[in-house]
């Protein structure tokens with residue numbers, strides 16, 4: 001996939017090409033944007049074009065055929081050093097050699113590149129550097145040898161130390177419009193347009209996330225279960241909230257885990273981080289469903305919908321609520337996510353959530 005195939009990041013790519021055209025490529029780049037929008041994909045293609053033996057011109061791009069291009073595609077290039085976090089953090093021993101660990105990635109800085117004129121250090125999640133790692137990188141960013149190219153990717157400018165930020169040329173990556181993502185998913189994966197549209201709507205402007213969803217058929221089954229549950233909420237009395245909450249906690253589990261569901265250990269696991277993470281992800285489905293409900297309430301039964309295939313169910317469910325409550329529910333889901341991310345008890349939080357989401361007594365149309 002050359003630079004020209006990157007989805008929806010024309011401005012960022014134009015900035016990179018301009019720098020190449022002026023022969024003024026800064027030695028340290030910081031690519032900034034939400035997760036999955038294409039920072040790493042762009043970085044790899046840009047690096048490929050920089051190391052390519054016969055790069056295309058106007059517009060600048062990799063040839064895709066030379067040995068350097070092929071080795072980068074196969075992740076086998078000796079002058080491309082990719083640095084990913086170990087667990088949740090990029091730790092000091094990954095950068096500089098420490099006893100009991102493999103050699104640090106930056107220890108090769110003084111040595112000239114092997115296969116071309118540049119050696120590239122690509123930090124794919126620079127926001128995961130702890131202070132120690134980030135500080136240790138500063139000196140290298142300040143006076144890199146002439147053949148060194150740094151590319152750091154991070155979710156936000158504030159996610160890296162200001163001292164790191166100030167030593168890099170920043171390139172911003174934007175959320176990609178839903179229609180562009182839907183078109184790409186339909187084109188690159190064998191999926192019907194309706195499914196591509198749903199996946200695009202769930203991807204929050206991140207093509208990477210959309211392709212991960214498209215490549216996980218089990219995610220589709222899980223979405224269907226969660227949507228069925230969301231529909232039942234609209235037809236349930238308040239007294240059913242506790243049962244619905246339990247169903248949500250079960251439906252939110254990734255399919256692989258759900259199969260080997262235990263007994264008592266399960267209750268203990270309810271409070272752990274992964275359960276909260278699962279429920280947070282399940283809330284993407286609930287949020288999209290409630291957005292559709294609100295669209296029906298505000299614009300009528302022919303409103304444009306994400307879940308086009310469930311229009312009848314959505315119209316039926318929307319009729320069970322007053323519009324004010326639907327607007328509140330959208331807000332409730334938003335707040336719930338943040339609340340859960342801050343260590344809320346999953347069982348209690350989901351019960352409170354369900355009590356709020358069920359149609360309020362006497363308000364059904």
Ligand SMILES: [Zn+2]
Nearest residue numbers: 052063066069
């Ligand atoms: Zn090439």
